[in-house]
Amino acid sequence: MTAVTPVKLAALTRDWRTWASGLLVVMAGAAVTPAHAQLRVDISGVGATQYPIAIADFAGDAKGDAVAEVIRADLTRSGQFQLVNATGANLDVNSSIDYDQWRNRGADYLAYGSITQSGGQYSVSYKLVDSQGRQQMDGVAFSGTEKELRRVSHQIADRIYEKITGVRGVFSTRIAYVLQTGNTYELQIADADGQNPQVMLRSKQSIISPSWSPDGKRLAYVSFELNKPVVYVQTLASGQRVPLANFKGNNSAPSWAPNGQQLALVLSRDGISQIYTISADGSGLRRVMRSPLIDTEPQFTPDGGSLIFTSDRGGNPQIYKVPLSGGNAQRITFNGSYNISPAISPDGNKLVYVTKRDGAFRIALQDMASGSEQLLTNGPDDQSPSFAPNGMQILYSSVQGGRSVLAVTSVDGRVRQTLSALNGKVREPTWGPFTN
Numbered sequence: 457m458t459a460v461t462p463v464k465l466a467a468l469t470r471d472w473r474t475w476a477s478g479l480l481v482v483m484a485g486a487a488v489t490p491a492h493a494q495l496r497v498d499i500s501g502v503g504a505t506q507y508p509i510a511i512a513d514f515a516g517d518a519k520g521d522a523v524a525e526v527i528r529a530d531l532t533r534s535g536q537f538q539l540v541n542a543t544g545a546n547l548d549v550n551s552s553i554d555y556d557q558w559r560n561r562g563a564d565y566l567a568y569g570s571i572t573q574s575g576g577q578y579s580v581s582y583k584l585v586d587s588q589g590r591q592q593m594d595g596v597a598f599s600g601t602e603k604e605l606r607r608v609s610h611q612i613a614d615r616i617y618e619k620i621t622g623v624r625g626v627f628s629t630r631i632a633y634v635l636q637t638g639n640t641y642e643l644q645i646a647d648a649d650g651q652n653p654q655v656m657l658r659s660k661q662s663i664i665s666p667s668w669s670p671d672g673k674r675l676a677y678v679s680f681e682l683n684k685p686v687v688y689v690q691t692l693a694s695g696q697r698v699p700l701a702n703f704k705g706n707n708s709a710p711s712w713a714p715n716g717q718q719l720a721l722v723l724s725r726d727g728i729s730q731i732y733t734i735s736a737d738g739s740g741l742r743r744v745m746r747s748p749l750i751d752t753e754p755q756f757t758p759d760g761g762s763l764i765f766t767s768d769r770g771g772n773p774q775i776y777k778v779p780l781s782g783g784n785a786q787r788i789t790f791n792g793s794y795n796i797s798p799a800i801s802p803d804g805n806k807l808v809y810v811t812k813r814d815g816a817f818r819i820a821l822q823d824m825a826s827g828s829e830q831l832l833t834n835g836p837d838d839q840s841p842s843f844a845p846n847g848m849q850i851l852y853s854s855v856q857g858g859r860s861v862l863a864v865t866s867v868d869g870r871v872r873q874t875l876s877a878l879n880g881k882v883r884e885p886t887w888g889p890f891t892n
Contacts, residue, residue, distance in 0.1 A: 502535050502871060507620050510540040510558060512568040514580065515548035519605060520571045523580060526609035527567065530627040531616065533649065533864075534848075535871030542566075549581040549595075558587040565593075567616055578605060582612050584619055594619045610647065626844045630888040631851060632656075632666045632675060633862060637880035643677060645692070648844075648887070650862065650875035656690060657697075664884060667710050667719075669736075672891040676700065676710035676719060687721055689736070700738055713756050720744070720754035720763055731765055733780070745782045753797055756780075758804045764788070766796045775809055789822065791829045797840055800824075801847045806867065808832075808841040808850055819852055821867060832869040842886045851887045 511528045514520030531537040540563040547553075549570040558566050569582030577599055584594040594615055598608040607628060614625030626648055635642045641663045646653040657663060661680040668675060673692060678685045687707045690697035701707040705724035712719050718735050731744045731754045744763065745751075753766040762779050769776075770787065775798045778785040789795040794812035801808070804824065811820040816835030822828065837855040844851065847867065854863040854874075860882045862875040 504868065504870060506536060506538040507565060508538045508540050508563050509565040509567065509616070509620070510542040510545070510561065510563040512542040512545035512547045512566065514569045514571045514582070515546070517571040517573055517578070519573075519578070519602070520569075523569075523571060523605060523609045523612075526606055527613045527616065530610060530613035530625075530649065533873055534617065535866060536617075536621060542568075549583060553585055553587075555585070555587045555590045564588050565616075565620060567612070569612075576601060578602065578608075580605070580608050580612070582615075584616055606647070606651065610649075623848060624846050624890065626846050626849070626887075626890075629845060629890060630672070631862075631885055632668065632888065633853070633885035634663050634666065634883045635880045636883065643675070645675075645888075656692065656695070665709055666884060666886050667712055668886060668888045669712050670714055670716040670889055672889045676712065678708050678710070687719075698738075700736075701734060709753050711755050714758060714760045720756060722752045722754065731763065744780070745778055745785065747785075751776075755798055755800055757800055758802055764798045764800055764807070766798060775807070788824070788827075790827065791820070791822075795820070799841050799843055799850075801843050801867075802845060803847055806847070808843065810839055810841065819850065819865065821850075821869075830869060832865050832867075833863075833872075838863070840884045840886075844887050845890045849887075851885050853882050853885055 511524050513524045528539055532539060540561055547568040564587055565584060566587060567582060567584045569580060571578060571580045579597060579599050581597040583592055585592050596615065598611060600608050610628035613627040617625035629648045630645050631648055632645045635644055639660055641659050642655050643657040643663050643666060644653045644655055659679060659681055664678045666675050666677040674689055675692065676687060676689045679688055685706050685708050686699055687701035687710045688697050689700050701721055701723065703723055703725040706729060707721065707723055709722040710719050716736065718733050720731060720733050722729050723732050729750050729752055730747060731751050732741055733744060734741045747767060747769055749767065749769045751765055751767045754763045756763060762777055764775060764777050766773055767776050772793045773796050774787055775789040775795050776785040776787050789809065792811050792813055795809050797810040799808050807822045807824055809820055810817055817837050817839060818831050818835045819833040819838045819841050821830045821832055839853045841850050841852045849864050849866055851864050854861050856874060862882055862885055864873040
């Protein structure tokens, strides 16, 4: 393992120091267990363009205020909307809109609606209008239980975001991360705003490298419960989990292919850690290439035809690209002497990674065509970047003011969110996909 030390390998050596003794506790018999801590979101910066919008309280039920507040919070977090005060609007979904009044208030857009309850089910109807164009842009109704009202609110925020910006919203997506508290590790999932955290797995041994399946129904991850790293796949709805890779040596760094039918992973079964692919049912193991030094952290390109990965084959850790069929790897990062933990944008045009500059670990963004680089964060310890499924934001772990937090930055670096109040060390966050 002498070649490992120069590289802060997230999937291999970085978390070996977190090994702890004890027994695994699996959340059996239930898909999820609520976590105790809720996250607080702090926002700084604004987008290059801000859309003035008013969100009126939804009429008809006391919970209408809460629905509107979630929508406001979602749009505010994006940094792309300027909220206009809608106090005293007194609108329901059937109201006639005085476009001149809202335009004079400074609102180019207005969202409003109604909420009714019957037999434990809530019906939420909403409309979005353009006060400048004097026309309705959207109108739809949702239904759900009281517990599902936050999800419905996120879905409405997604529609508003897409109708105005032309880009699909991510407010109703989910994130996953590992939280270490003392000698206990929890694999948690939460809403994109950090609310509703739920424990998928709790262990006295380290859990690392969570990876979402493309349909958002499963997570692959590495658990050390057998006193060695083993790759598991867990179905979120049922909690059922199966070992995918438990070969001789280390099994690590799982990453799903876009078609959901295979994964890339790193194995040391033949000595040094190398990249393999394997079918989602555990069959069809294939070594992608042979390298004299460590290759790790494979990620599929969006077209499924290539892998992006980290290697120290050039003497220091850099990021490379290789066809899925194998062959010669092409180096793609050249700025700085330490670049790891790559993630590719959903459109394949941008690469995000961790770079070490002046002693600080920072998040960098590189244009795949030109190679130009932008440093998005300041450090000192920013790790594990992951793109939102619309490619507009990047989730990562950070140390701020001595506390371990989840953080989000826009791809232009102008807007940053800090999701704080977690009591413990948060590691390896990953943003889940769009789901229907």
